[in-house]
Amino acid sequence: MDQLDGQIHSNDAQPDYILYAQHGWADVDRGIGSLAQQVASPRARVVVPNLGFVNTWIRMEPLIARVEAIATQTQAEYPDTPMRIVGHSMGGLIWLEVLERHPEWWPLVESLVLVGAPVGGADLSRMVDPMGWGIGIARDLGKNRRALAEKIAAQVPTLIIAADYFQGSDGVVPVECTKFNQASYVEVGGIRHDQMKRHPAVADVIQAFWQHESHLCIPMPVETYSHRVIQQLQAIPGMTDARYRGFDKSDLWSLLPRGLGLRTRQNKAGIHHVYLANDRQDCLFSGYVGWPNTQDLYDALCRLRCNESLL
Known part of the structure; x- marks a missing residue:
């Protein structure tokens, strides 16, 4: 295993795919790295950037730029290799922003999995920064990214995993905040937000999404x-x-x-x-x-x- 900005697991041979796993706010790479190890195939290259605990409290833009740089370097080393992406919490938002900057990668992305990601805008952040003045990371986490997520999910097989731990929330992110059209959606119970990044039940859902071809089909939105x-x-x-x-x-x-x-x-x-x-x-x-x-x-x-x- 090589170490670069977190955990990067690789083989000398051409990998089956590159798995990017990204941690979120107030976190480091260890938890999401455990989830990546649970789901990755033996011949996958796994890239788990560590953005630094303190950095996740300041601004999202430098974090997006860092993940973009790591992914650009990795894709240059393995051109045309399929990509699979798992983002927990803010890590999912970071990857939405990275993919917006690189639509040329979309045909390579076999799967985008957003785990407890506040795509509609985190309610806790809007409480801290209700006017969007830019108080720490709150403004970035409070942004509504549904339109961007739906644009990507229309072309990239996308899975939302949310948890209803208590009163329609995983304790941090409301389940409604995770939802958007064009994506598959799975809700698990009894799991807190901080547990989702390494929980075996989440790993099982991801592997089921990957292993069955029907799960990789973009579902028609249910209009009720x-x-x-x-x-x-x-x-x-x-x-x-x-x-x-x-x-x-x-x-x-x-x-x-x-x-x-x-x-x-x-x-x-x-x-x-x-x-x-x-x-x-x-x-x-x-x-x-x-x-x-x-x-x-x-x-x-x-x-x-x-x-x-x-x-």
């Missing part, structure tokens, strides 16, 4: 009425996907067709939350907007109440 309502809610200016906390304290705002209901709640800080529930009172979506977008929220809810085109 509730899905379309959630898309409209996520499109509200300032909307942040959130865990289901407070759902039991919310009030019914309006009934919708097909047994759905919009519920709202205002917390002590004056932040307005919205929930979508089914007829069994299961929470299907939870989100909130900041003070500047409160009117946008209720304008959108009024449009949803009157919009029959979503049926």
Whole structure:
């Protein structure tokens, strides 16, 4: 095993593929390196950059540039070799940004796996930096990258792995925040965010995605009425996907067709939350907007109440 900016496992022979595994915020390479070892084939070259714990608290751009440089060097050494990518948390966001810069790599990418990645924008980051002023890494983690992820997933086989540990969240990232169209989606239970980067259950899901050719086919998006309502809610200016906390304290705002209901709640800080529930009172979506977008929220809810085109 060679060591370069983390763990790089390689053979002298031509590798089957290059597996890039990237850690996220407030982390180093050890955990995601363990996951990479669990899933990689004996003849894979595994590249696990260590970006440095402290660096992950400052800005994402230098981290993106570092991963891009390592991948560029590796691909130059092994031109036309297939790529497989696994990113945990912010590591998944870093790879979305790297792939945006290198569309010429997309035909080589056999698989992109995002593990607990806050693609829709991390709610904790938006709490720290609600106005996007640039407080540490918060602004970068709070950015909504769904459009970019969907653009890539339309051409690259993509898998989302999320965990519902408690109240629709893995303890850090809400499950709704991980979702976007065009990708396969698997949700596991009972696993915290920090455990996902090395958990055997996550490794099993990744290997199943790789081993069965049908898993490598890009699925048709499932278009349901509730899905379309959630898309409209996520499109509200300032909307942040959130865990289901407070759902039991919310009030019914309006009934919708097909047994759905919009519920709202205002917390002590004056932040307005919205929930979508089914007829069994299961929470299907939870989100909130900041003070500047409160009117946008209720304008959108009024449009949803009157919009029959979503049926």
